[in-house]
Amino acid sequence: MPYIDVPEPAIKKNIYYRWWLMRFNSLDADIPGQTFQFPTSTEGVLGYNNAIALTQPMHIDDLKYLRNPAYAYGDWLSVGQTSKGGRFLDNPGDPENWSNSYTQYIAEAAWKSYQIHGGQPGIAANLARYAECDVKGQLAHYDHDDNKLIEYDWGALTGNDADAVSFHWKPGNMDRAESAYQYSGALAAAQAYETIGNTAKATEMRTLATQIKDAIVNVLWNPNRQLFEHRLKSTNEWVPWKEINNYYPFSVGAVPNTATYRQALRLYDDPAQYPIFPFYTANQVDKQAAADAGEPGSNNFSTINSTVQFRLYSSVLRNYPNSWMNATDYKKLLYWNTWAQYVGGNTQWPDANEFWADWNGSSVNYRSWIHHNILGSSNWTVIEDVAGLRPRNDAKVELSPIDIGWSHFTVNNLRYRGADLSVVWDDPADGVVRYPGIPEGYSVYVDGDRVATVGSLVPLTWDPATGDVTTSGTVTHHTAKSGLKTPSQVVQDSPQMVDMLAKAGVDLTADxxxxxxxxxxxxxxxxxxxxxxxxxxxxxxxxxxxxxxxxxxxxxxxxxxxxxxxxxxxxxxxxxxxxxxxxxxxxxxxxxxxxxxxxxxxxxxxxxxxxxxxxxxxxxxxxxxxxxxxxxxxxxxxxxxxxxxxxxxxxNRGGVQPPGNLATSATASASYTSSWESVTAVNDGVDPPSSNDTVNPRWGTWPETGQQWAELTWPSAKTLNKAEVYFFDDDQGIDLPASWKLQYWNGSAYVDVPGAGAYPLARNQYNSVTFNATSTTRLRVLLTGNGTNSVGLLEAKVYGP
Missing domain, CATH: 2.60.120.260 (Galactose-binding domain-like)
Known part of the structure; x- marks a missing residue:
């Protein structure tokens, strides 16, 4: 993970708590099939315990800044592969309880993750397909009159349940402002298609995005109240009771930047309407009106709400300048969001509950029973809004910070398209050097080299090809640096990524x-x-x-x-x-x-x-x-x-092919096999996740000790010259051998393979040995125990010249 330093200790601790939460609520079951086959985040491992579409984009927003792209990519690959080629659905691992499609911006978040990590065009092609199918699938399912706006009649579909006050005004389907996410999803699909050169599809999706944007403006804008409001289908009335959801079009840039439409933001200047904290779903004036009408619903607040409020401020402060929302408001939201994670504000007691309720003006009287939950995210806003990193499609690095008056911060060693990217701010005005050896100012580092510095905390764009910096500030240092790539120029070749994408139908090893x-x-x-x-x-x-x-x-x-x-x-x-x-x-x-x-x-x-x-x-x-x-x-x-x-x-791969694993065509046998283990595990072709593999079949010899062997037998002779073995080691009676070697059957006896190199002994990886080409029908892995523990193997691979 990247190292992040900020001047507020409570926020810094919360950043690392959030990283822990993301890992704690992550599942990498690698179950073959169409359920949990990819790494994925689960919303509340201590409660909901499933990959719910509603919160997946919020997870992806944070996960994309972990250095391994598998965390973020796994989420959107998982939902893309299990949504039947249509609207994004909850993971089907628990279809009885979670099988719906909720308000979500997975496609938008997925595209941002690709902007950060990149990869071969095949990755972008899958993303484009998933995004297109989601947008069109949402409209096909929820847009009953084909006006390009989704219709909901149930608060649960927004993820806000009874907090969503608009559904309590009058019953029936409504054209909804959450259609903003179909707009951002269509744009994500268009950008992904542009990346792979499919201009026809890109144009189609941009056209659809424009149609959705036009519908939002033409149908949902109430000129009398100068607000974007949901609209009741049965009567064509604008719904006066509102949520923060009404502002999703601003969050994704679907609203034209005019003085007229910016008027809708004025309600954020009134804490009686939309307080910064608690970050409620409902407009509080409308919630009171609903209660007075006998429809009180619920009035909870949670990290899911602060997440979408961060998204709103992130967009508004850059794209919709106004007199009602400012950087100070954003800072208050950042601090209150952190405060809420700590029980009673006690930084020694972090607990990101699913939701909170009963705020009495000074304390939270109710915290949900689901603890350490990830119903929302916030580390991304520290990186993208405070530090200012803005994901983009070209090779340039763009920073656009929201200045909240901090004297310093650093985001160190983000993995950015195969390079290490760091952003550092040390205010020259305070006369204090916060990071020894690092110049004061606002700086960008790539792979440890400083490539740009400006003297103040202002937006900048650095071009690695020329070293030029575009900014309103004073440039004190700039230089070109080769090697920084556009997203599609990145090659993802880790074994994990190759395996993940192969399961999703993408070959990362060749085009x-x-x-x-x-x-x-x-x-x-x-x-x-x-x-x-x-x-x-x-x-x-x-x-x-x-x-x-x-x-x-x-x-x-x-x-x-x-x-x-x-x-x-x-x-x-x-x-x-x-x-x-x-x-x-x-x-x-x-x-x-x-x-x-x-x-x-x-x-x-x-x-x-x-x-x-x-x-x-x-x-x-x-x-x-x-x-x-x-x-x-x-x-x-x-x-x-x-x-x-x-x-x-x-x-047809053509050329000289890499040797295939001959072990899979052999029959396995052994000197001894524990009754609960299986000797066929040694050549079942399953790559173990670690030496203590608790998921896949294993060959073990407990309680036998001493020398043991596993053997592969072919019906006809094979010429062999290399083997790889993965040792079983569970620290509970099965241990690495003291030594091992390979023997082959020469027709009358087992003898050591000729010309063998060193026999390595390492946990959590394949141990490879090469030897002179040898023709045989049997190959034996001979393991010598350490005297007290038994031995075992998880997998053996054998190759010929």
């Missing part, structure tokens, strides 16, 4: 043509609710898909006809898993890739499958290149279920 695109597809049986084209639309989202539900066959097939002979050597299969909603679809018990040789279907020879056993969602099959016009996947249906595919991708 290859997907031969399945445009193929004619057919199947042995197509079940209700599925269609054959669903598996070749380019995206392995949970829907659309092809499935053999209702088939009477023990085996079903899915065929692709390319129309002409194609050379291919890799197939990627994403199997449907319909749990927990129903048991119709599971990964098959076995499958093979076949091609038509002109007269019959034959198995593609020498298939190397990863993992060896079929699993839900992502499976990769590699083989020596074949030429074929028609291929098919022949699947043996799992007991009690049928096979489905959310996507099939076909590639």
């Amino acid at each position: 290859l043509t997907n031969l399945a695109a445009g193929a004619t597809v057919s199947a042995s049986h197509t079940g209700s609710g599925s269609n054959v084209s669903g598996a070749v639309d380019g995206y392995p989202t949970n829907e659309p898909f092809w499935g053999a539900g209702g088939s009477a066959n023990s085996q079903d097939w899915y065929e692709l006809n390319f129309g002409t002979t194609r050379t291919l050597n890799e197939v990627r299969l994403h199997f449907k898993d319909s749990r927990p909603a129903n048991t119709t679809y599971r990964a098959p018990s076995a499958y093979t890739v076949q091609y038509h040789n002109g007269s019959s279907w034959v198995n593609v020879p020498d298939q190397t499958k990863s993992p060896a056993a079929p699993r839900a969602n992502y499976n990769r099959v590699q083989f020596p290149a074949v030429g074929a016009q028609r291929i098919r996947i022949l699947a043996t249906n799992a007991s009690g279920a049928k096979t489905g595919l959310t996507e099939v991708k076909v590639f």
